[in-house]
Amino acid sequence: MQSENSYLNGAWAPVSDEVTLDKLEVIGEVPKDLNGTYFRNGPNPKFEPNGRHHVFDGDGMIHAAEFSNGKVTYRNKYVETLGLQAEKKAGHAIWPGLMDRPDRSLPEGWGSDGWLKDNSNTDLVVHNGQVISLFYQSGDGYLLDPKTLSPRGRLDLDSMGVRSISAHSMVDERTGELLFFDYSTKAPYMTYGVLSSTGELTHYVPIDLPGPRLPHTLAFTEQYSILMDLPLFWDTELLERDIHKVVFHPELQSRFGIIKRYGAGDSIRWFNADPAYIYHICTAREEGNKIILDGCRMESPAPPPEVLDKKSRLEAWTSNNARLYRWTFDLNTGETQEEWRDDRHSEFPLVSGQHLGYDARYSYNALIDQHSKTLRFSGLAKYDLDSTEADVHDFGPGKFASESPFAARDNSNAEDDGYVVSFVADENSDGSEIQIFDAQNVSDGPVGRVLLPVRVPPGFHAFWAPESYL
């Protein structure tokens, strides 16, 4: 079974070595005014999975490219989670995966329903001078040294009275605050909070939901945070029997909860919209008494009912046909307007961290290869969110990018005055490289390619940290 699993083979096959490499071949040039570190998280199972492996199950591994005055250093390290440490001690995988059933005879797990391993494989942010590695289903915040990726323990959520923290917590890079939420099968079904720029808990409230939900991200503006209650969640009756079957409910609305950054839980205002699932947002902003949210929307994340065999259903759940979309919430009337913005399938959007939540106009999205059974990014689109025009680069046959952040050049004087960086996996050569684009000319192709003598599998989320953050 595992030998056929698309997420354990080919480009997605895990790597086992942890390396630091600084004598790297470059085609083109590494700009001297690109200074900082590109961090990317992703699943990389250490041991042979003992169940039906889902791409969300692998142990977190951070890949980092440090840029300094025209030189690049690459390094990678596992996130030394409590679960991984226990499995290393045992010499084999212990916890089942997302597609398996809970095994309550095992040591208690983590996540929103308490039986999975917190693999910390999903996202990461740099906050208060440290890398925080995060788990999509809500877990710990694993701290890493931003220069060496060495473990520095965990965020001390217990002493703050915080239950857990979900992957798409976001840093407001203008204030340095970390905005976070979690979700759980146990009440409160959602919590929301804020850590200050120096790591103190400054806000933490429960959010009332009709039942357990599975939101993936939040969004924020200068004054507000936007939380989500989407019609994708566990079958409630089965959940009572500890069967975790995820169901999409097209008969229900999507709901967006808008709350002041330091608002009380019961002050949240809910806005209805058409049913959908949202993994990732580009940005949000305030415009008078309106809040505009740009993101990538899937009409239905679930496999069609006619897809019956288990392997095809697993692949269908991990495929993604999201497209650019805009929701406009009118704070005066309580109404929502919504519209598709583009026909291309795109996901993993990132905007300049300095403009996220304020006035970001450009979003750098990964174009999804719709011919692949695994999630692969065959192109890069820089969207102008005002006009929806896109500046597009295709990576070519067999080459697949990672989530690609914008990296401002030194003394940058415009939102897009800088670069876009990405790890690119090449199935033709079984190699990988770091590609650097001029953010104002994405379709010209990379200005620099740093060839890696090791493979970097595709992964999940990334963060660009300018040198001053580290």
Ligand SMILES: [Fe+2]
């Ligand atoms: Fe995500």
